[in-house]
Amino acid sequence: xxxxxxxxxxxxxxxxxxxxxxxxGATYDKVNKDGVVQVGLMYNSIPAAYFNDNNEWVGFDVDxxxxxxxxxxxxxxxxxxxxxxxxxxxxxxxFLTSGRIDMSTANMTHKRERDRTIDFSITxxxxxxxxxxxxxxxxxxxxxxxxxxxxxxGTTSEKNAINLLKKLGDPNAEKNVISYQDEPSCFLAxxxxxxxxxxxxxxxxxxxxxxxxxxxxxxxxxxxxxxYGIGLPQDDSAWRDxxxxxxxxMWSDGTYMNIYNKWYGPDTLYYxxxxxxxxxWP
Amino acid sequence: xxxxxxxxQQFGIITAIVLVFYAVFSHADFGYKFYWAxxxxxxxTYKEIFGYWLLRGLQLTVEISLISTGIALFMGTxxxxxRLSTFKPTYYLATGYVEFFRNTPLLVQLFxxxxxFPLALPETIRxxxxxxxxxxxxxxxxxxxxxxxxxxxxxxxxxxxxxxxxVEAALSSGLTRAQLLRFVILPQAFRVIIPPLGSxxxxxxxxxxxxxxxxxxxxxxxxxxxxxxxxxxxxxxxAASIIYLSLSxxxxxxxxxxxxHLKIGQDKQLTLVDRFLALLFRPFxxxxxxxxxxxxxxxxxxxxxEYAPQHEEAVFASVWSRTAAIIWNWMGYCAKIIFVCxxxxxxxxxxxxxxxxxxxxxxxxxxxxLIWTFPHGxxxxxxxxxxxxTMSIIIAGIALLASFFIGLVFGLxxxxxxxxxxxxxxxxxxIIRGNPLIMVxxxxxxxxxxxxxxxxDVFWSATxxxxxxxxxxxxxxxxxxVSAIPHGQVEAATASxxxxxQVMRKVxxxxxxxxxxxxxxxxxxxxxxxxxxxxxxxxFELTTIAQTLxxxxxxxxxxxxxTIAVLYFICCYSMSMVANHLEQKYxxxxxxxxxxG
Numbered sequence: 001x002x003x004x005x006x007x008x009x010x011x012x013x014x015x016x017x018x019x020x021x022x023x024x025g026a027t028y029d030k031v032n033k034d035g036v037v038q039v040g041l042m043y044n045s046i047p048a049a050y051f052n053d054n055n056e057w058v059g060f061d062v063d064x065x066x067x068x069x070x071x072x073x074x075x076x077x078x079x080x081x082x083x084x085x086x087x088x089x090x091x092x093x094x095f096l097t098s099g100r101i102d103m104s105t106a107n108m109t110h111k112r113e114r115d116r117t118i119d120f121s122i123t124x125x126x127x128x129x130x131x132x133x134x135x136x137x138x139x140x141x142x143x144x145x146x147x148x149x150x151x152x153x154g155t156t157s158e159k160n161a162i163n164l165l166k167k168l169g170d171p172n173a174e175k176n177v178i179s180y181q182d183e184p185s186c187f188l189a190x191x192x193x194x195x196x197x198x199x200x201x202x203x204x205x206x207x208x209x210x211x212x213x214x215x216x217x218x219x220x221x222x223x224x225x226x227x228y229g230i231g232l233p234q235d236d237s238a239w240r241d242x243x244x245x246x247x248x249x250m251w252s253d254g255t256y257m258n259i260y261n262k263w264y265g266p267d268t269l270y271y272x273x274x275x276x277x278x279x280x281w282p
Numbered sequence: 283x284x285x286x287x288x289x290x291q292q293f294g295i296i297t298a299i300v301l302v303f304y305a306v307f308s309h310a311d312f313g314y315k316f317y318w319a320x321x322x323x324x325x326x327t328y329k330e331i332f333g334y335w336l337l338r339g340l341q342l343t344v345e346i347s348l349i350s351t352g353i354a355l356f357m358g359t360x361x362x363x364x365r366l367s368t369f370k371p372t373y374y375l376a377t378g379y380v381e382f383f384r385n386t387p388l389l390v391q392l393f394x395x396x397x398x399f400p401l402a403l404p405e406t407i408r409x410x411x412x413x414x415x416x417x418x419x420x421x422x423x424x425x426x427x428x429x430x431x432x433x434x435x436x437x438x439x440x441x442x443x444x445x446x447x448x449v450e451a452a453l454s455s456g457l458t459r460a461q462l463l464r465f466v467i468l469p470q471a472f473r474v475i476i477p478p479l480g481s482x483x484x485x486x487x488x489x490x491x492x493x494x495x496x497x498x499x500x501x502x503x504x505x506x507x508x509x510x511x512x513x514x515x516x517x518x519x520x521a522a523s524i525i526y527l528s529l530s531x532x533x534x535x536x537x538x539x540x541x542x543h544l545k546i547g548q549d550k551q552l553t554l555v556d557r558f559l560a561l562l563f564r565p566f567x568x569x570x571x572x573x574x575x576x577x578x579x580x581x582x583x584x585x586x587x588e589y590a591p592q593h594e595e596a597v598f599a600s601v602w603s604r605t606a607a608i609i610w611n612w613m614g615y616c617a618k619i620i621f622v623c624x625x626x627x628x629x630x631x632x633x634x635x636x637x638x639x640x641x642x643x644x645x646x647x648x649x650x651x652l653i654w655t656f657p658h659g660x661x662x663x664x665x666x667x668x669x670x671x672t673m674s675i676i677i678a679g680i681a682l683l684a685s686f687f688i689g690l691v692f693g694l695x696x697x698x699x700x701x702x703x704x705x706x707x708x709x710x711x712x713i714i715r716g717n718p719l720i721m722v723x724x725x726x727x728x729x730x731x732x733x734x735x736x737x738x739d740v741f742w743s744a745t746x747x748x749x750x751x752x753x754x755x756x757x758x759x760x761x762x763x764v765s766a767i768p769h770g771q772v773e774a775a776t777a778s779x780x781x782x783x784q785v786m787r788k789v790x791x792x793x794x795x796x797x798x799x800x801x802x803x804x805x806x807x808x809x810x811x812x813x814x815x816x817x818x819x820x821x822f823e824l825t826t827i828a829q830t831l832x833x834x835x836x837x838x839x840x841x842x843x844x845t846i847a848v849l850y851f852i853c854c855y856s857m858s859m860v861a862n863h864l865e866q867k868y869x870x871x872x873x874x875x876x877x878x879g
Contacts, residue, residue, distance in 0.1 A: 033573075044833050045818070051830055055655050088820040090506070091740065093513060098731030099736075113327060148412075153503070154510030178497040180416065181818065184833040185496075188397050194412050211836040247743050 026101050028238035031072070037080050040087040040095055040104035040231075044182050046207035047263050048107050057084060060263040064124060065105040067255060068230070071246035074253045076169030088182065089154045096231050103243060104231035107201065109156045119236070121243045124250040128222030129157050131197040132190065132205040134215065138197070141220040145170045147196035150186040153179040157200040160224045164199075169183060183208070190216075201226045201271050203264065210269035229272050244281075251278040291701035296709065320514045321521055332508045333519070339504030340525055346422050346500060347487040353426025354486060358433025363463070365438045369618065371625045378844055385807070385854035386847045387814040388424070388492055389825060394497040394847065395424040397622050400841050402635075421493035429486040436482065439468055440475035473544050480537030484530055488718035491526075495818070499527060501610050502720055515728040523721050530716035537838065549660035635840075643838050644845050647831050649848065654827055667790055669822035677741070677823060678810040681748035686802070688749065689756025694786065696761050707757070712755035723747040725821055744816040759801045763794035796868045803861035806856050814850075826847065 027268075041061055042049040049059040066082055073080035085101050087262050092106045096118045109127075110120045131144065138144065145168050151158040158179050163175035178195060180186050187208045190198040198205065202218060209216040232240050250256040256278065264272040321333045364376035383391065396417070400408045411419070444467055452466045494503035505522035509515040654669025668676075693706030714722065726747040730738060738746075767790050775785045814825040822830075828846045832839055 044830055046833070051834065053834070055650055058509075086740075086820050086822065089510075090818065091820055094515065094728070097513075100731075113511075114513075148499075153506060161509075179496055179499075179503075180497050182829060182833075184829055185397075187836070188839060189497075192397065192400060192412075193409065193414065194400075208836075227604070 014191055026238070027233050027236045031080065031102060031239070035078060035080055036083055037069045037072070037103065038083045038085055038101040039069065039107055040085045040092060040101040041065060042088065042092070042106045043086045044088065044184065045107055045204060047268075048203070049105075051134050051229040060125075060259065061107070063259045063262065065103070067101075067250055067259065068243060068246040071249055072242045075245065089152055092231065096233055099233065102233065102239070107204070108228060108231050109201075109226045117234065119232045119234050119238065119240055121232060122247060122279045123229055124278065125228040125246050127201040127203050127226040127228060129160050129199060129226055130202040130205060130218045130222060131199045131220060131222040132147055132195040132209055132216055133219050134190070134193075135217045138219045141223065142168055143219070144168075144197055146172075146176070148176050148178055148194070149200045150180060150189045151194040151200060152183060152186055153181060155200065156224075156226065158166040160200040162185035164223050181252060202272060204269045206243055206272060214281065247278065248280055251280065292708075294706045295701055295705040300707070316517065317514060318517055320508070320512050320517050325512065328511060332512070333521075335504045335508060336501065336521055336525065339499060339501035339522075342418075342500040343487070343490050343529070346418070346425065346493060346498070347629060350422045350426035350429060350490070351483050353423065354429035354433050354482070357366045357427060357430030358437050358859070361430065361434040362437025362441065365434060366441060371622050375625060380431045380434050381855060383428055384435070385858065386850045387811040387825070388428050388489055388772065389495060389814040389817065390843065390847050390850060391428055392421060392492055392496055394843055396420040396766035398843055399496065401840065408782065417496055417498045421490070421496060421498050425486060425489060425493070426662065428489070429482060432482050436475045436478045437471065437771045440471035443474050447767060476537070476544060477539050480534065480541065480606045483537070484533050487529060487533060488526065491718035491720045492815075494720070502718065503714055506724070515724070516732060518730055519721065523717050523725065526718060526721060527716040589627065621711065639841050639844070640838060643835065643841050647842070648845070650831060651824060651827055651849065654822055664739055670827045671824050671853070673821070674810060674813040674823040677745050677748060677813045677816065677821070678806060680745050681752055682806050682809055685756050686748045688753030689760050692753065693757035693760025694764065711754045711757050714751055715758070719747075719751050719815055722751045723815060723819060724725060724751065736856050740816075740819045740821050744819060744821045746811065748809060751812075755805055756802065759798050759805065760794070762801070764790055765797035766797050767793050799868055800861050800865035803857060803864060807857045807861070810857070811850065811854060
């Protein structure tokens with residue numbers, strides 16, 4: 001028994017050490033040396049990054065990240081391996097600051113407040129915030145004054161929703177925006193009429209609304225721009241350039257639109273017309 | 283009794299530790315700049331003082347804790363008594379309540395009350411609930427019902443602790459069963475149960491932090507909100523921890539005082555705190571006395587009780603009392619029949635609900651819930667993509683093993699006479715026990731990258747948090763176990779020339795371990811239930827998988843949540859059977875008591 005316990009304790013210490021061997025450093029050099037990129041992806045966001053019926057991790061963000069890494073490998077002249085790391089709204093920024101991941105492709109809006117802590121690539125996806133509600137109940141944003149709206153804690157949409165209600169004259173704006181820990185909870189709350197609307201980036205809303213076609217609709221216009229950037233470690237311009245060039249190359253040779261149409265094209269459940277252009281540097 | 287010199291030493295050491303921490307944190311460079319002003323200055327971006335947010339959260343935490351404590355006390359007393367009922371349906375109902383709610387994680391229960399339960403109600407009621415702050419009430423009721431199941435066990439044990447002779451004496455002196463309960467059993471039982479009840483209320487307060495998962499803006503939620511607004515996770519979490527700690531401390535001081543006042547037959551040395559609190563409780567005491575006096579006056583006024591009847595009246599009275607007794611009996615039967623009907627209806631409803639389940643969905647997803655994608659996990663995934671129930675068990679197992687050694691060190695450390703050793707142990711144990719587990723998880727999560735400069739996998743982050751948390755509880759178990767060994771044995775062993783390590787290793791620990799085993803299994807069960815909290819930082823254990831599946835399937839929340847509740851229940855219940863078995867095996871006194879009774 002004693003031997004056994006000693007063995008277990010030693011193994012435990014050893015495994016702990018193994019688990020901690022992942023250093024933060026100049027990301028570009030590190031990737032070049034190891035040939036591995038740690039990519040952070042959400043796991044609960046349809047259709048950006050989620051587990052499908054066969055428990056495969058798929059989605060728009062997943063394809064984009066894989067393609068970006070493949071192209072960076074091309075720039076470096078070697079094949080890079082992708083290591084996927086699961087992220088949620090709590091971990092997607094702190095994993096970057098602590099060096100656990102090299103890039104985070106995770107529905108992340110490029111915000112100035114966030115830019116103080118991490119860096120962003122150029123915008124790789126253009127979204128905006130809307131409100132999803134049960135069909136036929138609301139026609140404009142003003143209808144939501146005094147009603148409850150669900151959102152996810154720690155997101156920009158939470159803040160935007162509060163600001164919208166405030167602007168429209170709701171004195172209890174802060175109480176009326178109820179923040180949950182994940183998207184499924186937000187949707188469930190809407191489904192069960194706990195809230196009148198769910199507000200977040202429109203593509204996420206489309207993904208959920210498609211689950212029960214004909215029951216939900218988006219109300220009103222966009223009330224904020226949500227330019228998504230790939231989150232990158234602070235102050236590593238070689239790495240940032242590599243990512244930016246990869247995104248631009250994808251756009252110019254059409255790969256980007258192929259991936260886009262696979263997830264948001266007219267034939268999909270989440271149809272979302274592409275109206276913008278990715279920033280190009282000659 | 284420890285001397286005042288000892289306390290002075292302890293105070294000195296605590297001050298020293300605080301100073302060292304201060305020095306380290308203000309000068310050392312972790313690559314992270316502490317910015318405590320975030321809590322009290324007006325934030326330039328948002329024009330708000332974030333410290334107020336914490337206070338608002340504190341208010342909600344206190345409200346939830348107080349109301350749910352009341353509910354728990356009420357439910358616990360009723361079901362605790364019901365568990366001793368000789369009427370079988372009552373007993374079954376109470377046992378079902380206690381076992382089910384004790385053996386499933388609170389997090390899953392809260393999800394159930396908030397997301398699944400309202401679906402069973404009519405539309406109008408649902409709308410009414412949703413308009414009346416249902417988040418708050420679901421959290422409060424859920425918490426009350428959960429804690430109630432623990433209180434019920436405490437009440438049951440308290441009542442059973444009363445010698446049977448008291449009951450017989452009371453019955454033979456003519457008290458009715460209600461009077462027996464009111465005047466003999468409950469006053470004594472409550473004295474026995476107050477200490478465990480106090481720690482249950484403490485747990486209840488800490489558990490209120492889980493309300494954040496269903497969108498209640500309590501203290502823990504607010505600290506995370508500050509984190510998401512400013513990315514100052516460390517500062518916000520520390521501030522919330524200190525508030526939780528002070529809340530815990532005040533609860534234990536109050537409970538200790540009450541305990542002290544209620545003790546029978548011990549000389550009471552009142553401390554300053556005791557006197558102060560007694561002053562605080564004085565109004566309640568006076569109120570109670572006033573009510574009692576008024577009742578006695580009314581009783582006298584209407585000659586209730588002390589009434590000597592004339593002859594005819596006596597005949598009438600005896601007829602009347604016989605009729606009353608018959609009516610009373612019949613009412614009892616009716617109540618029983620109604621109760622049985624209700625009982626059957628509840629079971630019928632449950633069967634009907636189970637019948638209307640989409641079993642195909644459950645079967646199809648059961649493998650995912652048990653092992654997730656093992657062994658086909660992707661690159662860099664921990665344990666080849668293992669997850670779900672197996673992951674929960676692994677986390678709990680590793681944490682228990684590691685925390686056992688921590689518990690041993692700090693438990694013995696706390697018993698040491700050397701203040702240099704005992705003070706850090708006390709600090710560790712009390713600080714951890716005074717905080718909710720969620721806070722410890724956030725702490726490890728925000729703190730480890732600051733100190734080590736790197737981020738470990740969330741799996742390890744969670745496991746370390748569980749280890750630290752459960753270490754403090756195991757330390758207390760170890761302390762209790764070691765204290766239970768008669769001091770004479772230690773003296774005898776020392777006198778025969780063994781040194782401290784030998785005394786512990788050869789004499790005390792082997793015996794203490796036997797006493798500790800049931801408590802350790804109990805700790806393992808609660809650790810296993812607590813793994814559901816790892817959901818919050820995205821560890822792929824059972825609850826996270828359930829959320830992920832629910833996310834994909836969308837329209838089967840009932841099926842998914844019931845399945846994981848049943849999975850948790852099966853594991854916890856079988857472990858608690860093991861615990862009971864071990865308890866009977868290793869507690870000689872109880873065994874003899876049982877065979878005698």
